[in-house]
Amino acid sequence: MITGKTRLYGIVGDPIEHVRSPEVYTGYFAEHGINAVLVPMHIRQDRFEDTIAGLMNLGNLDGLLVTLPFKARLVGHASRLGTTARMVDAVNALRREADGSWSGDMFDGAGMIRGIERKGHSLHGRRALLLGCGGAGSAIAVELASAGVSALRIVDRDPSKARALVEVLRGAFANCDIDFGEADTTGRDLIVNATPVGMKPDDGLPAPLGPLASSVLVADVILSGDRNTALVEHARRYGCATFNGKDMHSGQIEAILDFFGLQRTP
């Protein structure tokens, strides 16, 4: 039941009709007796600047989720940014603070970390191989370094993008051995796919990985529904623990509810 006291959350994007967040978050609010809704807010790209500031003035709007193509453009509308948002120069969530100002952060990577840790695995000291450093990949790279991996190899078909990210990360995480290059699994005990490879059923592996030790953790950002991606199948063949897009999404929702101050479960 929506009343005059209902607090608002929104997800902004263009297009917006495909987003799942309104169901997921509004369902969570209803289950936990929180008088709030999360509604889709469609902002046309050519009207972004004229729209977003007005929207953020709404007195009962407590938070925003941000999807394509606005994750970078909303950075300038936050008074404060979290570490990940600052390093990747993008946000996917903003919350209203008690003084009325807005804080933003990027949780596209935090979900993966939570998804892995919630299944009882520690990331500390692992030697990670990260495939892809676009929006999600960059965020995951920051989170992996924050979580204490001892080494991080970044692979991207655009080496200049990988190089730029490595430079940013090296400045912040001096104790982590960070580089970019080929998808070499030697000595790696954590492999993360953050490329789009695997979205289509016949996509195959995101890189020629070869045999894996069973102690390697393998995570894939791809939301593949009931189907396993080729990467997850490959990893399971070698007895590796695997984490999929669904694990990552659950973790991300949890992280964002925490950020919004709405997490009611331990």
Next chain:
Amino acid sequence: MITGKTRLYGIVGDPIEHVRSPEVYTGYFAEHGINAVLVPMHIRQDRFEDTIAGLMNLGNLDGLLVTLPFKARLVGHASRLGTTARMVDAVNALRREADGSWSGDMFDGAGMIRGIERKGHSLHGRRALLLGCGGAGSAIAVELASAGVSALRIVDRDPSKARALVEVLRGAFANCDIDFGEADTTGRDLIVNATPVGMKPDDGLPAPLGPLASSVLVADVILSGDRNTALVEHARRYGCATFNGKDMHSGQIEAILDFFGLQRTP
């Protein structure tokens, strides 16, 4: 269930927590299988201009209700105004047209007309006495004249306000005998209270009305819950048909759903 495809309606005001529209309209949408919600949108008065234009840019916002103190300020944000809105220089609803522009109108009076007509009474040719010509009273005056009353006496403790309204109405409704003055019931067969008198249980009558013929229709804008206002009690004592704030509100919701193109019942 709110999804990415859900269409938005909002009610703007300051304060906003007391409004009932979110429950009423969202309940109606749910009952009629319309994938839409009406949410409260709190706009601080000192941020009105910075906020409203951005809000109205939202691509999936199809309509707005307007409550205090913004009914006059929103007039300038509509590309087209209905007759009543133009005459009273205020709107309480705006809808998005197919070309993306906004049309506004004022339904604070239409609800009273609908409430009376839906109970089988015709207003055509009646000689009306209207008490009060503030926001609701002005709108009711326009609607009464539009509905074809043959005479309309407007009573207000501020005669200059009554005079100004009479001048506007005379210009538009040449066939209606419109004046302002005392609350004289002689020859009147429709009495409408649009003053706040009756909101408090011990308020008494909005004017010293005296005995009434049973053919007189008596309408009161006051929402008095289960209690009858003194005016309604007085009218019933003389066998008059009465209409209260609840009748008016039901009629207004119906009129606004029509305006939004969402009325599904005949």
